[in-house]
Amino acid sequence: MNKPENLIENGIRLDGRKPDELRPIKIEVGVLNRADGSCYFEFGGNKVIAAVYGPREVHPRHMQKSTSAVVRYRYNMASFSVEERKRPGPDRRSIEISKVSREALEPVIFQEYFPRSAIDIFVEVLQADAGTRTAGINAASIALADAGIPMKSLVSSCAVGKINDTLVLDLNKDEDNYGQADMPVAITKDGNITLLQMDGHLSRDEFREALEMALKGCEAIYEMQKAALMEKYPAQLEGDVIE
């Protein structure tokens, strides 16, 4: 796609969304049998799968911490996840995303409960459409809960950006490519920010407003994450009503 004249016209974006509208989300919990916890997450055109193993023994041994668990996060894009074949294997970008995503989740995990162990999180991007790191963090936090790992809260994440001088929530590929700014944010339930990156330029006021929009988006995502987890055990809810 060539650069379009206008990415937003009369408050309607190219894909028909309003500026503060998220892309459709679909969540499935426990899709992998071998993993201790797993989650499939669709975020517009993004399709990611997260698997959590652990707490388990640390290999290699020298990585273990004697007073807490180590959290390892691997973000990986499938070679077919983008239009032009992505060369497989870790690269500068995916190493960075792995690091920031790990740091987005670490503050909520009770690592000190499991000294000398490892919690491994794997995020595979099957299809990418801008905002894969946010989709990965959302998926990983659900997979962690599914694995029964003690946490302070879920983590929810989404991006805000600027296109044609307008702030918009949750950029898609074209908006990301031709827009002016992209800012992924991750928050815990009580609003603590665990991830904040910015690519492009925003003025101070724009930044404030953008953050406000992102927090709203994350709250909406949190509700969906919660509903998806609850849905895995529907019978419990029925039992509750009767009791």
Add this chain to the structure above:
Amino acid sequence: MDKKLVIPGEFLSENPDLADEGTYVEDGKVFSSVMGVASMKNRIRVVPLSGKYVPKPGDLVIGIVKEVAFSNWIVDIRSPYEGLLHISEYPRRIESEEMSRYLNVGDSIMTLIKDVDANMKIELTLNDQRLRPIREGRVVEVTPSKVPRLIGRGGSMIAMLKNETNCHIFVGQNGRIWVAGKDKGMDLAVRAILKIERETHISGLTERITRFLKEEKGEKIIEREPVEQETEKMETQEEKEPSEKETMEEKEGGILDELLGNDK
């Protein structure tokens, strides 16, 4: 409503003194720390729906020998940490060179957690008459957090299972279960155990499993109709779940039964 399904980080109570397992306190308020069933009776606790087994001293578990090292067997006990069974913890005196003749890689053992230190070094023992290597039968695995349910109130569930299937059953706290008996009985017992695991969170469990076992045994004579199943489900929903506190006590009782050889 004193029981509900919660996800990590849900607000449970204003009273931090009541906080128990599966919760954390922040700013004087109690929140859940795991996904599970929260109960508010007496103390506030969340029973997780999944998660790894964390070893505690005194737990009876089933382990699988991973490695024979010098004077220690290294045993997998399904936890993040490996168990160490020292040669002196074997019921009789054996020489270091002969260790693999008694227990080799891949062998299963019923074992007791003797000690867990701050470094999570786990010492196991076989020095107890109820403990021994497993030479026959089968071992099935369930989620460790579901073990109390499998044992049931005062060991009722497990006693019923043993009765109905004519099997010896040993439940390890790490979610490994040893079943031994006739082939048919074992098949049935294993299926019942897996059914219990799948349906732990639905109330009226014992009754449903009793019915399941009876039906399975009588199935050769009468084929069930699917319509019947539906009505049964409706009935069993009415049954009340035992409170969490009770299940905890039961856990003890159940194991005691096990230890005292209350099985046939």
